[in-house]
Amino acid sequence: MAGLCRGQRCSSAPRFVPHDELLTNLGCKVGENGWVATDPTGATSVAGVWAAGNVVDSPAQVITAVITAAGAGTVAAIAINHYLLEEDIKHAVAKYHTAGNALSNVTEQRVAEGVLGDPSP
Numbered sequence: 001m002a003g004l005c006r007g008q009r010c011s012s013a014p015r016f017v018p019h020d021e022l023l024t025n026l027g028c029k030v031g032e033n034g035w036v037a038t039d040p041t042g043a044t045s046v047a048g049v050w051a052a053g054n055v056v057d058s059p060a061q062v063i064t065a066v067i068t069a070a071g072a073g074t075v076a077a078i079a080i081n082h083y084l085l086e087e088d089i090k091h092a093v094a095k096y097h098t099a100g101n102a103l104s105n106v107t108e109q110r111v112a113e114g115v116l117g118d119p120s121p
């Protein structure tokens with residue numbers, strides 16, 4: 001190496017680069033720091049896409065390590081589960097209404113009174 005004499009050593013800090021092509025190709029926004037942006041649950045800017053660990057967090061690569069990446073993955077998994085449940089419910093309600101099963105106002109009131117009691121004083 002130029003400028004170094006025998007017996008001398010040279011070291012340099014590595015520059016971490018995320019392998020985030022999968023996310024960026026899906027359209028996930030990248031933050032000012034150059035890493036795919038996520039909210040605290042790991043949700044990216046694309047609905048239904050979460051990311052966690054090294055791919056979105058430069059310090060996690062060396063400072064906070066596996067445990068942080070695993071924790072972020074767990075938080076993302078919980079959020080994904082909630083998202084899928086919400087989507088299932090939306091689909092089920094839409095399917096129910098499409099099949100012409102929507103409750104009439106009268107039926108809805110009867111059901112509400114059955115559950116909550118008669119609202120009249």
Ligand SMILES: Cc1cc2nc3c(=O)[nH]c(=O)nc-3n(C[C@H](O)[C@H](O)[C@H](O)COP(=O)(O)OP(=O)(O)OC[C@H]3O[C@@H](n4cnc5c(N)ncnc54)[C@H](O)[C@@H]3O)c2cc1C
Nearest residue numbers: 019021022052053054055060061062064065066067069070
């Ligand atoms: C030099 C170095 C030393 C470290 N030493 C330690 C240590 O001693 N202890 C410690 O706790 N942590 C250590 N870490 C940190 C630790 O490695 C990371 O925090 C952890 O691996 C992050 O896990 P991850 O699942 O986010 O990413 P990764 O472990 O990198 O896993 C991502 C996986 O996704 C795969 N992948 C990427 N793109 C695609 C794609 N398009 N399709 C399918 N698969 C894809 C990759 O091949 C990879 O297998 C070290 C890190 C470095 C760089």
